Amino acid sequence: MTQASESLRERRLVELLDSLATGEGLSSSILEGVQFMRSDKYSPPIPMLYDPCIVIVGQGRKTSYLGDQVYTYDPYNYLVLSVPLPLVCETEASPEEPLLAVSMRVDPATLAELLMEMDTDIAMNGTVPRGIYSAPLTGELIDATVRLLECLRSPVDSRILGPQTMREITYRVLCGEQGGALRAVAIRHNRFSQIARAIRLIHASYQHELNIETLAGEAGMSVSTFHHNFKQVTSASPLQYLKSIRLHKARMLMVQDGLTANAASGRVGYESASQFSREFKRFFGNTPADEAAKMRNLGGGNS
Structure with missing residues (x-):
């Protein structure tokens, strides 16, 4: 894909988020399990409680702190939580360049179904993964997120296309370099x-x-x-x-x-x-x- 087409795709992500994420803070979409984040001002580190989710940012930046670990999610990196966690979160945004992001719930049943269909060796290496990580945002993941946002503009598209697009996003994350934390959710008795x-x-x-x-x-x-x-x-x-x-x-x-x-x-x-x-x-x-x-x-x- 050319640099120009990549730029168009990223601009489309921002445009869609800007039109769908209305109001300051967290807002619901018409599809269960999908929420929007918007902020037009800098927010210093504040304690927040996150549920298991995948967060993809189109514009702005958030930084989460957990113990001595730091996780950044921005237009280049997405965030994944596989268990509910209390985090300390900092938001970098302004009225000219607001934070725009989408959050998608992690569904253990979908994880288990995908892993069965992928037919891969999902045995863990004995280490216990953290319940949170950030990873580089790929073109495939941006494309799937754009399709999800496109269908959220229509109740019918959302009902018919939304669940399978959420499933694709989960699949892309599972295949990512840090997919182990999500795979661990679906493996029993570990x-x-x-x-x-x-x-x-x-x-x-x-x-x-x-x-x-x-x-x-x-x-x-x-x-x-x-x-x-x-x-x-x-x-x-x-x-x-x-x-x-x-x-x-x-x-x-x-x-x-x-x-x-x-x-x-x-x-x-x-x-x-x-x-x-x-x-x-x-x-x-x-x-x-x-x-x-x-x-x-x-x-x-x-x-």
């Missing part, structure tokens, strides 16, 4: 899927009392093995991860449902409102009320 089970339990029951023994039991591991592998996938200890999920959920309740800090703290499992306020301010850098007001101005609780 350590990654065992950790993923514990993560699902945290998200289903974060408001209840959970200890590391219960989580290790859900994963079918000893406490020490579970702790080591959990940190390998998420860059956090199990209890640090649980605390961050509770705090993120509380922030969402305050931002989206208008709950007070006291009400939100009880809803996510805190018995002490004062402890919640202390841990919230330490985690987000603001009081619960100030953080909720800031996130409303930014357009939502997650991005």
Whole structure:
């Protein structure tokens, strides 16, 4: 493909995102599992909670921090999360050049079907992959994303063509140089899927009392093995991860449902409102009320 045609393809991606991504922050599309990201201003590093997804950026740049790891996603690199993760995210954008991106949900059933049809050796090499990575954006992946965005302009096209185009994007990512983290989601009885089970339990029951023994039991591991592998996938200890999920959920309740800090703290499992306020301010850098007001101005609780 010539440089001119590549430039046209990339411009078309930006044009489509600009027309579909309306409003600041995260917005839904007419196709379940697909959302848009838009921002017209720089945003300093802010804690965010990401669900498993593939993020493709047409314009602007986002940088996510997880522990000591840094992940950049921009017009040259896409982002993949195979498990839900609390990240610290920085956005580089301006009114003249807003951030424009599309996020597509990762579906474990689609992953499993694709791997069966690919008929490849999907045995892992014994290492436990991280739950997040960024990788170079290929021409094939841009083409598939443009087709997805084209069909999202029509309800009929979206319903008929959308799911198979999402499937193609998942396939392209699986074939990429960092596809191991997605392949691990679909392989049962490996350590990654065992950790993923514990993560699902945290998200289903974060408001209840959970200890590391219960989580290790859900994963079918000893406490020490579970702790080591959990940190390998998420860059956090199990209890640090649980605390961050509770705090993120509380922030969402305050931002989206208008709950007070006291009400939100009880809803996510805190018995002490004062402890919640202390841990919230330490985690987000603001009081619960100030953080909720800031996130409303930014357009939502997650991005």
